[in-house]
Amino acid sequence: MRLGLLKDNRGNVAVIFALGLPALAASGLGGMEMLSVVGDRHQMQSVAELAALAGAKQLNIDNSAATAERATNFANAQLSELRQRWTLAITATIVDNGHGVQVAINGHRGSFFGDLLPPGGWTVSTSAVADIAGQTPLCVLGFNEDKSDVVALQGRSAISAPNCGVQSNSDVSVARNASIEAAAVKAVGTASGPITPTALTDAPVIPDPFAGMSIQTPAACSDYNLTVGLTTVNLAPGVHCGIILLALGADLHLLPGEHYFSRGALIATMNSKLSGSDVVLIFDDTQLMQFLGNAQISITGRKSGPYAGFVLAASRKNSSNFQISTDHAHQLLGTVYIPNGTLTVSGSNNSVADESAWTVIVSKGLRLSGSPKLVVNSSYSGSAVPVPSGVGDNRVVLTR
Secondary structure, three states: OHHHHHHHHHHHHHHHHHHHHHHHHHHHHHHHHHHHHHHHHHHHHHHHHHHHHHHHOOOOOOOOHHHHHHHHHHHHHHOOOHHHOOEEEEEEEEEOOOOEEEEEEEEEEOOHHHHEEOEOOEEEEEEEEEEOOOOOOEEEEEOOOOOOOOEEEOOOOEEEEEEEEEEEOOOEEEOOOOEEEEEEEEEOOOEEOOEEOOOEOOOOOOOOOOOOOOOOOOOOOOEEOOEEOOOEEEEOOEEEEEEEEEOOOOEEEEOOEEEEEEEEEEEEOOOOEEEEOOEEEEEOOOOEEEEOOOOEEEEEOOOOOOOOOEEEEEOOOOOOEEEEOOOEEEEEEEEEEEEEEEEEEOOOOOEEOOOOOEEEEEEEEEEEOOOOEEEOOEOHHHOOOOOOOOOEOOOOOOOO
16 A cells, blocks of 8 residues: 555656646746846947947047947947847947947847747847046036935026036936036936936936045134124134124135034125135034125135145035025135035025136035026136046046
8 A cells, every 4th residue: 555655646746747847948948048138138238338438439539420330330340249149229329518428239139938928028228328538527416316306406596517517316407497507417317407418317326436535523622603793804724613603894714724613603694705725614513504695705725635625525424504695605616525415505696606717516415596606617727726536537437
């Protein structure tokens, strides 16, 4: 009896295996085909990147459609083996106002069981963008990836960056009466509104270029609760604690060096003046900054030291809105770095940073409202303030 049962069980197993063999074979073949498709897609992506880089290298001498055609021919030459399995379409386009090349490769091939798995066959799309080094300096970066309004313009506000690039690691939102004009505008997410040239979407993320920089405020205060009005004060570098208020007629001149603002607020209002050359303003975890009314702001950044190239920097824990709404913030030369906060520019028909040789803005967010015009110049060789590595014409070209 036991031998009979053993024999019957073996027979059942054999029958089950025989019935399941086609399914197992199909599953194995399908898995092998999927691995083949994944490998082919990686090869298409690699070719798209190489072709975009090859095209971008020629933009210095020719940014016409002929360069795009050469990038297409380059990709075609690299894809001869894949054409045995795929129907391929290759397009190359000059982007970023003549400063970059985009290469897209779309492919289709049949699938297992007469195009049933997946239905209609396999479809693959890859794309790469390359900017030639130094062609499009990076001068505005909103690097927050978690919010939709990282670079947002409302009202009749405007950003003018004619010779450099604006990037949002999320969306770029421009109201219908606002505008952005730049050498290139890129968004990792979407872009909407009046943007010239047309924004490139689905761009690669540009990480915080200064993520490794130490920003620390010394504990000891050099002065506390300073109010300036109807007089001129020359303020030495140090730690300025509490409320620093520039009232009517105040003229606060910052002497060269690092000026830390701690445990309060720096407020310039009415017809006050805030000036300084070879200085950097550094704000601690909770410090507020407000440039209001008709305050005259004229600041140029540090020429040397650990903050060389910076004109304003904030602690990594400071999530405040750094507000500029004055009609006279014409000189803001250097890099503005707000790693966890937002730079807010507002006002009525006021120009900001327009008299600066160059300005770079790197912040978690950038918002404009009212009718201000933020002018981002890029005459990097026209100033003794050095451009930090990672921005301006010192950035590394990214591709995807």
